Amino acid sequence: MNVISLFNGMGTLRQAFADMNIKVDKYYSSEIKPYAIELQQHHFPDVIQVGNIENWKDWDIDWKTIDFIGSGSPCQDLSAAGKRAGINGSRSSLFFTFVEILEHVKKLNPNVKFLQENVGSASKKDVGIMSRALGVYPVRINSSLVTAQQRDRYYWTNIRTKQTMFDTVTDIPQPKDRKIMFKDIITDGQVQKVKANALLEGDHKTFVKDSIKEDKYIKSRINKGKQSANIVYVDKDNHTCLNTGRGKSGTQRYLKHRNDTTGMVTLIYEENEELRVKTNTVKGYDVMTENDCLDLSFPTSKTRRGRVTKGKAPCLMQSNNSLFTLKDKKVRTVNKIEMCRLQGFPDDYCDILSKAKAGSLLGDGWTLPVIIHILSFMEKVNKS
Numbered sequence: 001m002n003v004i005s006l007f008n009g010m011g012t013l014r015q016a017f018a019d020m021n022i023k024v025d026k027y028y029s030s031e032i033k034p035y036a037i038e039l040q041q042h043h044f045p046d047v048i049q050v051g052n053i054e055n056w057k058d059w060d061i062d063w064k065t066i067d068f069i070g071s072g073s074p075c076q077d078l079s080a081a082g083k084r085a086g087i088n089g090s091r092s093s094l095f096f097t098f099v100e101i102l103e104h105v106k107k108l109n110p111n112v113k114f115l116q117e118n119v120g121s122a123s124k125k126d127v128g129i130m131s132r133a134l135g136v137y138p139v140r141i142n143s144s145l146v147t148a149q150q151r152d153r154y155y156w157t158n159i160r161t162k163q164t165m166f167d168t169v170t171d172i173p174q175p176k177d178r179k180i181m182f183k184d185i186i187t188d189g190q191v192q193k194v195k196a197n198a199l200l201e202g203d204h205k206t207f208v209k210d211s212i213k214e215d216k217y218i219k220s221r222i223n224k225g226k227q228s229a230n231i232v233y234v235d236k237d238n239h240t241c242l243n244t245g246r247g248k249s250g251t252q253r254y255l256k257h258r259n260d261t262t263g264m265v266t267l268i269y270e271e272n273e274e275l276r277v278k279t280n281t282v283k284g285y286d287v288m289t290e291n292d293c294l295d296l297s298f299p300t301s302k303t304r305r306g307r308v309t310k311g312k313a314p315c316l317m318q319s320n321n322s323l324f325t326l327k328d329k330k331v332r333t334v335n336k337i338e339m340c341r342l343q344g345f346p347d348d349y350c351d352i353l354s355k356a357k358a359g360s361l362l363g364d365g366w367t368l369p370v371i372i373h374i375l376s377f378m379e380k381v382n383k384s
Contacts, residue, residue: 002026004061004105006053006071006098009033011040012366013070013115014047015345016375019368028061035357042352053097064108071098071116072366099133113159115374117366120152127154136161139170146175146369148182149313149342153370160377175373182293182313185341186325267296268331275326277308293334294324313342318364344368 001024005013008029017024027044030053031037040047050059073095098116105112118130120140131137134156143151155170162171267278268288276285277294286308288294293313307314313323316339323334336355337347343362350358 001067002028002065003068003070004028004030004050004066004101006030006069006101007073007094008040008070009036009072009365010350010361011036011044011047012343012368012371014040014044015368016371018044019372020375022375022378026065028059030056033361035353036361039350039353039361043349053094053101056097056101063105066105066109066112069098069102069105069112069114071095071102071114073098073116073118095130096133102134113378114157115159115371116156118154120154122154131156131167135168137167137169139172141172141174141370141373143344143367143370144312145177146180146373147178147342147344147367148180148185149316149367150309151315151367153367155370155374157374159374172374172377175370178369181291181311182309182325183291183311185338186327187335187337268294275329275331279307288326288331290326292326294326294331296322296324316342316359316363318360339363344370 001017001022003013003017003024003026005011005027008014008031011029014024014027014029017027026048027046028048028050029037029040030050031040032052037049041049050056050061095116095118102112102114114134116130116134116138120142122130127138136156136158138154138156140152140154143149143153155172157170157172160171161168163169269276269278275288277288278284279286288308291311293309295307295309295314297317313334316323323339324331325334325338334342336350336353336358339355339359339362340347340349343365344367345362350362353361
């Protein structure tokens with residue numbers, strides 16, 4: 001089998017074929033992010049990098065030999081998290097380049113299979129435009145069925161279709177619910193602190209790159225009465241306090257002073273033996289438990305502050321959104337292993353990358369178990 005993967009990202013399609021023991025003779029990857037290419041070549045050195053999709057007519061490919069085309073065209077103009085420029089936006093319009101490639105290959109190999117993915121929050125108008133361009137309507141699958149993450153996506157494919165009264169539709173059934181909850185994927189042990197610094201009782205902050213030394217330093221300040229034990233994390237750039245407790249006498253007055261002078265916002269606090277997160281709801285807060293995930297991607301927004309997702313994690317995003325977990329009364333950022341698990345990858349899959357780079361690729365990528373589920377309906381595959 002020869003494959004072209006457009007907008008290849010971290011190479012989920014290639015990993016899916018490997019996990020299914022589907023023999024891939026040549027795998028062409030179109031990707032421009034250096035660290036995405038680095039990760040792909042680390043796991044599969046035989047992948048052939050062909051570069052920017054906009055230069056596809058110059059690629060050295062025997063097009064008639066292509067059996068499968070994968071495409072995860074950019075969603076930035078379609079997503080509810082974006083500016084909603086639509087399918088004709090500067091990024092998402094690259095979908096039509098995928099259509100050009102697909103039509104080119106179809107002329108040489110009418111039996112070529114394809115898989116196209118995009119966000120579930122795309123407008124009905126844009127979904128209709130894409131469906132008519134591909135000649136098939138999509139199936140909508142939420143990754144929450146196979147992982148601990150809420151990730152609603154459309155999948156267009158001709159792997160298996162059915163004809164309705166008016167249209168051809170993707171005929172991939174929903175995967176079986178594995179009932180994986182967020183609390184099931186949380187790790188134990190030391191968590192690396194990345195670009196985090198403690199908010200001290202004195203009029204300064206500190207950032208110690210060695211997380212073990214940082215923990216010891218903070219504990220020593222707690223013992224000396226110079227550090228509030230319940231303040232666990234502060235965003236260095238936005239001065240956003242994420243968790244405050246009663247602490248020593250005067251702590252709350254101090255935080256209020258910091259808020260008045262530096263614009264710091266207290267989003268997480270303890271009250272009535274509950275860990276509460278400020279929200280834009282009528283009640284004004286959500287209660288966070290160890291079963292929940294917290295998204296603080298927009299800490300200073302008046303409409304999008306803390307968002308507590310019950311039982312599951314919210315959708316990982318390319319922007320590497322700030323997700324938090326609660327364990328033993330401690331709030332901390334979701335780590336790299338947990339992000340891999342949210343997308344169904346092995347714990348060590350992104351070991352060669354920093355947390356920020358791994359989060360960017362995972363947030364922009366495909367959910368591995370969903371892709372395996374879809375590919376499982378291919379009638380004829382060559383297995384190694």
